[in-house]
Amino acid sequence: FWERAKFREDDWQVFLKVNRKFAEATAAEAAHGATVWIHDYNLWMVPATLRELRPDLKIAFFHHTYFPSADVFNVVPWRREIIGSLLSCDYIGFHIPRQVENFVDVVRGAMPAERLAWESCAPRFLTYGCAVGLDTMTTRLRVGDREVALGAHPVGTDLRRIHNVLARSDVRNDIFKLRREIGARKLVLSVERLDYTKGTLAKLEAFERLLEQHPDRQGKVTLLMICVPAAREMTIYRTLQNQIEQAVGRINGRFSRLDWTPVRFFAQALPFEEVVAHYAAAQVMWT
Structure with a gap:
């Protein structure tokens, strides 16, 4: 639904303020060396602020909504800021390998990045013969002096x-x-x-x-x-x-x-x- 998107700088500033409040509250509560698990696009900018406030923390992020391909994501004016914040995490999880690779494509289109590790998608995931199938998935990415682990974790049914x-x-x-x-x-x-x-x-x-x-x-x-x-x-x-x-x-x-x-x-x-x-x-x- 990218064609429905409307980008306003004042909305973005409110988004930043709200995310900073979440980061500040988390920084005040987390024990030294704790693992913080952040969820979904609503809190995209929390990792960057949290890393600045509490470099001792381990930060994980799970992206519940579908992470789009680069041609869609790149219509967002603040894409570099968002990607930069996510790269402040130690680990980023998505539902399926295709979403992992969408994220990697966005990163590589915004800044130099090195694919450090990858794994076969089979047999856990469909590879060929489906619209979102892939044969391999990136599991570790280096951008600058940071290394970020990536993974796919489908939310299942009980x-x-x-x-x-x-x-x-x-x-x-x-x-x-x-x-x-x-x-x-x-x-x-x-x-x-x-x-x-x-x-x-x-x-x-x-x-x-x-x-x-x-x-x-x-x-x-x-x-x-x-x-x-x-x-x-x-x-x-x-x-x-x-x-x-x-x-x-x-x-x-x-x-x-x-x-x-x-x-x-x-x-x-x-x-x-x-x-x-x-x-x-x-x-x-x-x-």
């Missing part, structure tokens, strides 16, 4: 917990009720939090085009969308929520029948057990 939930009689009963309610129709399920990066509005527009271009699908498929709202303080998302609700109303207004509502939309968080039941009842999970 399968045992899911199996235990599915074995419960109340959850099985919920699955039966959901399937009975949907009937012979196909159920497409989308569960996500309210954020434009999740593409919720785009999904609704795509579903609307499906019903337009394939009238034979009308009455045969239901989109169940569960969207966890943002915190009340995050007023920036109110416009997006209004757009989503208007799209739901428009689609249902155009295509609904007495016995079928195309989109079922819930702007609320559901207990884990209910989420599992919905996934089990659906034929398609739309992520």
Whole structure:
């Protein structure tokens, strides 16, 4: 979604101030030689300040959101500052090897860097035959007088917990009720939090085009969308929520029948057990 990006110097200055507060608070709390684990792009600039304040600390960073390719990341005006801050870490983790190499490409495009160590992606990761496959992954990088370790760590799913939930009689009963309610129709399920990066509005527009271009699908498929709202303080998302609700109303207004509502939309968080039941009842999970 780089085309949606808007870069304002005053926003960047606020970002720096907030990150500095996190770094100062961490510096005041951490024991000598402690390991500090920082999470995601919201705190990109913490490592640089923290390294300055507490050179004794070991700093690790995990990038939860997808780290983009260099041609996308390089549209950011402050890319060198961000990369410089991340390189203040001792270790940086990403989900998959492709994201590691995206980071390496960005670094090498911004400053001289030496690839010190690498490893084969197989057999842990897919190498060939998928869109983001790689055969090797950089595990150590030198930039100037600093060496930074890199790694890929996919955030997994607690399968045992899911199996235990599915074995419960109340959850099985919920699955039966959901399937009975949907009937012979196909159920497409989308569960996500309210954020434009999740593409919720785009999904609704795509579903609307499906019903337009394939009238034979009308009455045969239901989109169940569960969207966890943002915190009340995050007023920036109110416009997006209004757009989503208007799209739901428009689609249902155009295509609904007495016995079928195309989109079922819930702007609320559901207990884990209910989420599992919905996934089990659906034929398609739309992520």
